[in-house]
Amino acid sequence: MLEGVNVALGVTGSIAAVKTVELAHELRRRGATVRGVMTGSAQGIIHPWAVEFATDNDVVTEITGSVEHVDLCGYDGWADVFLIAPATANTVGKIAGAVDDTPVTTCATTALGADTPVVIAPAMHEPMYDHPGVLDAIDTVSEWGVDFVDPRIEEGKAKIASEEAIVCDVARAAGERPLSGEHVVVTSGATTESIDPVRVLTNRSSGKMGRAVAAACYVRGADVTLVHDGPNVPYADVQAVESAEEMFTATQEACVEADALVSAAAISDYTVETSDEKIRSGQELTLALESTPKLIDEVRAANPDLPIVGFKTETSGEDDQMIAKAREMLDRTGLAFVVANDASVMGNDETRALLVHAGDVAQFSGSKQSLAAEVAASIGALLAD
Structure with a gap:
């Protein structure tokens, strides 16, 4: 996701700075090269080493005669x-006022002047995050094109966003946006039909x-918009569903104003009439399966x-058969293209x-992430045409 991307990582004096090491590791795991910039307050929480x-x-x-801020973030x-990440209320306010009294704020001013993309992940106590001046500063800086990664509001704190959220927003800011x-x-994912x-x-x-x-x-x-029976994710508006019927309804509603649909879910082909009470074990039982509509x-x-x-998922393991089934699906519904694979990859990271x-x-x-990138790129080309 971040292959070939150079990330200057500014660290300020929030207790969330203790998460910086793992965040830097995650950025590098995703392909980025990372260089750190620290305020004096941050150095009191986590050592530069x-x-x-x-x-x-x-x-x-520190900023010296080597003009590190220009070397990193200038033209x-x-x-x-x-x-x-993390960014304190103090730092966000200074950036909004073009105050340069730390290495981080000086790099921020330089980046904004040079049109280098800036991403900010705030972390502070919730009352500070709700301060009118802090909110005004966030609005001001956002209007300049800075991307804010919303914090998680928990236990009276505006906690730094998840690594997944930060990585996605860094990749979004650093790359092309077709x-x-x-x-x-x-x-x-899967749908579930109650017996x-x-x-x-x-x-x-999975x-x-x-x-x-x-x-x-x-x-x-x-x-x-992500329609699934799964967790909330930072990169999409999640519509939570469980059954095939719920997925049909939610997807139809979402597609009213959609520009494209990617139907990757493994939707149940059959449903059953649900018993209101638990069916007792130890008895012979026949379930009458009813076909569900094709989404x-x-x-x-x-x-x-x-x-x-x-x-389209098949179990034959034969490419010719997978292609034939995919073409049937392609022709039947006038699809842009079909991704065909074998069921053996279910749950795996590679495909x-x-x-x-x-x-x-x-x-x-x-990897599935790499295949997803291919699919997204194809959608971009399709919509551009």
Whole structure:
């Protein structure tokens, strides 16, 4: 997600600075090269040696005659993005007022003047975050194009956002945004059909692929709606569903104003009449399965011109059969393209897939995040055309 991206990481005097080491490691795990910049207050919480260890680079602790701020964030500077995490109320206020009395605020002013992307992840006590002056400063700096990663409001504190949220916003700020202004709906994971209050029918889909596609579209600038039975995520507006019927309803509603749909969910093909009481064990039991509608068919009927990307899972392990089934799906509903794969990749981080278009087939092997990037790039090209 951050391959080849240079991140200057500003650290200020919030107790959340103790998370800096792990954040720097996560940025590097995602492909970034990181250099640290610290205020004096931050150095009272975490030692510069720890940041040097985490980034594998020297840390800027003062601005000297070497003009470190210009080297990092100026015109043709080293950094592709300047990330301040954590950012205190004090620092945000200073940035809004162009006050340069720490290495971090001086780098921020330089970055803003040089049009280097800036991302800020605030962390402070909740009453400070609610201060009118702090809110005005956030609004002011946001109007200048700075991206704020919203904190988590918990236990009377505005806690620093998750590493996942920060990484996604850094990638969004540092890269191209071909999907800017577009609304992409993604369905993901399994659905669950209740047999009784205890038992369910479901499948083995983990939702990793759909979540990766949602994140990849967000990084490329899209507003994303994620329809799934899973956790809230920082890169999408989550519509929580459980059954196939709930997924149909939520997806139809989301697609009314959508620019594209990626149908990656493994939706139950069958449902049953639910018993209001637990079915007692030890008896012979036959379940009458009822077919569920095909989500893609329903969405296509309601939205004839909507670009739709489908996913098709098979168990044969034969490429020819996967391609044939994908083409049937492609032709039946007029899809943009179909991602076909074998069921053996369910739950794995790595995958092998065939991207089946009307005129050609492309093979892919690698991580689901990398495949998601391919899908998002294809959607960007499709909508541009």
